[in-house]
Amino acid sequence: MDHFTYRDGVMHAEDVPLPVIAEAVGTPVYVYSRATLERHARVFRDGLAGVPDKLIAFAVKSNPNLAVLKVLGAQGMGADVVSVGEMRRALAAGIAPEMIVFSGVGKTAAEMVAALEAGIGQFNIESEEEGVELAAIAAARGMTAQCTLRINPDVDAGTHDKISTGKADNKFGVPISEAGQIFGKLAGLPGVNLRGVAVHIGSQLADLAPLEAAFEKLGALVQALRGAGHEVTHVDLGGGLGVPYRVGEVLPAPAEYGAMVERVTKDWGVKLIFEPGRVIAGNAGVLLTRVVRVKRGIKDPFVIVDAAMNDLARPALYGAYHHFEAVAPKGGQMTANIVGPICETGDTFAMGRDCDALEAGDLAVFRTAGAYGATMASSYNSRGFVAEVLVDGDKFAVVADRIEAGAIMDAERVPEWLL
Ligand SMILES: *Cc1c(COP(=O)(O)O)cnc(C)c1O
Numbered sequence: 001m002d003h004f005t006y007r008d009g010v011m012h013a014e015d016v017p018l019p020v021i022a023e024a025v026g027t028p029v030y031v032y033s034r035a036t037l038e039r040h041a042r043v044f045r046d047g048l049a050g051v052p053d054k055l056i057a058f059a060v061k062s063n064p065n066l067a068v069l070k071v072l073g074a075q076g077m078g079a080d081v082v083s084v085g086e087m088r089r090a091l092a093a094g095i096a097p098e099m100i101v102f103s104g105v106g107k108t109a110a111e112m113v114a115a116l117e118a119g120i121g122q123f124n125i126e127s128e129e130e131g132v133e134l135a136a137i138a139a140a141r142g143m144t145a146q147c148t149l150r151i152n153p154d155v156d157a158g159t160h161d162k163i164s165t166g167k168a169d170n171k172f173g174v175p176i177s178e179a180g181q182i183f184g185k186l187a188g189l190p191g192v193n194l195r196g197v198a199v200h201i202g203s204q205l206a207d208l209a210p211l212e213a214a215f216e217k218l219g220a221l222v223q224a225l226r227g228a229g230h231e232v233t234h235v236d237l238g239g240g241l242g243v244p245y246r247v248g249e250v251l252p253a254p255a256e257y258g259a260m261v262e263r264v265t266k267d268w269g270v271k272l273i274f275e276p277g278r279v280i281a282g283n284a285g286v287l288l289t290r291v292v293r294v295k296r297g298i299k300d301p302f303v304i305v306d307a308a309m310n311d312l313a314r315p316a317l318y319g320a321y322h323h324f325e326a327v328a329p330k331g332g333q334m335t336a337n338i339v340g341p342i343c344e345t346g347d348t349f350a351m352g353r354d355c356d357a358l359e360a361g362d363l364a365v366f367r368t369a370g371a372y373g374a375t376m377a378s379s380y381n382s383r384g385f386v387a388e389v390l391v392d393g394d395k396f397a398v399v400a401d402r403i404e405a406g407a408i409m410d411a412e413r414v415p416e417w418l419l
Pocket residue numbers: 059061062080082103104200202203204238239240241275276277278279371
């Protein structure tokens with residue numbers, strides 16, 4: 001459930017009519033709802049009420065906007081970060097360092113140092129090589145990095161290939177078949193306290209079964225590690241819960257997820273860490289856009305909007321579906337190809353889509369754009385970076401300025417020897 005609803009025929013974000021935002025800030029613009037973010041944080045937390053000892057760390061990569069992080073931090077969430085840039089954002093939003101978890105296969109030495117110095121709560125180590133390097137860096141500083149070892153459980157998450165992360169040939173984690181041996185090696189190193197294991201099998205999961213399969217494998221591994229004399233106090237279960245993108249689509253609710261987690265982990269006796277991203281932010285945002293013109297096509301017309309693949313990359317990257325509707329529907333329907341202005345055929349949001357009838361100048365939204373939306377923006381075609389707005393009741397604020405193409409050009413230099 002979200003707070004983007006029609007009132008008197010006009011879509012509102014909470015109590016703010018979207019045309020008011022378009023008028024004030026221009027388009028395209030991402031619009032987030034504070035009440036929706038808070039609701040999703042609460043529902044996720046409530047779903048895990050039966051898990052006594054836990055940390056819920058928002059996956060910052062899904063929506064790293066500072067104001068969004070501030071809202072979620074105030075809900076008691078920590079942060080799952082995958083770069084020092086994300087770590088700095090979480091800290092700047094007031095999230096305590098000990099509630100920050102650092103994941104990712106390519107942490108550089110400089111990033112490890114920065115994260116150690118910031119005093120983050122946990123490193124999720126993704127390879128033996130990384131563990132050895134982190135241990136050396138920490139030991140040289142007389143520090144101890146709190147760590148888990150990320151396991152690749154070889155489970156097919158049943159989602160899009162590009163967002164599957166838990167199959168044997170994916171780059172993430174260490175193979176479960178070698179986990180015991182690598183854990184043993186790293187646990188003996190000074191500079192690290194290897195206190196558990198982590199898993200994250202992919203994103204936009206529509207089914208709990210692969211998650212349950214991965215957690216079962218992890219449970220068996222925890223037992224085996226303990227059997228080998230290791231102390232295991234922390235297990236990170238990652239993120240991945242999917243959200244409905246299509247009208248009427250039903251996905252596992254956080255309560256069902258929580259019940260499954262509780263059932264599978266009840267005898268583990270560990271602190272559990274969760275890293276939800278999309279399920280918190282996805283339906284808390286829309287991308288508001290204006291129709292530039294409608295162009296006749298051989299079959300369906302092209303509705304050309306002022307948002308493009310540089311603003312919302314998911315359709316071009318993964319063929320993802322985003323529901324598209326008019327902000328102020330006039331009653332009619334059309335079948336159209338929804339495209340952006342960028343000079344690539346990939347800049348297509350939908351082909352042959354049934355949608356509200358639209359004409360030049362009309363406003364429309366792509367829904368479910370709060371996660372993996374603005375965070376993936378680029379300036380391709382010298383279009384500048386899209387703006388972001390946060391709504392709270394009847395007020396709204398620009399929480400990320402539009403970075404105009406000119407400002408990006410200002411950061412470029414022509415060397416003297418070319419002049
Ligand atoms: C991307 C990512 C997440 C968040 O995934 P969602 O599907 O958005 O919940 C969590 N953990 C790790 C390690 C990730 O890479």
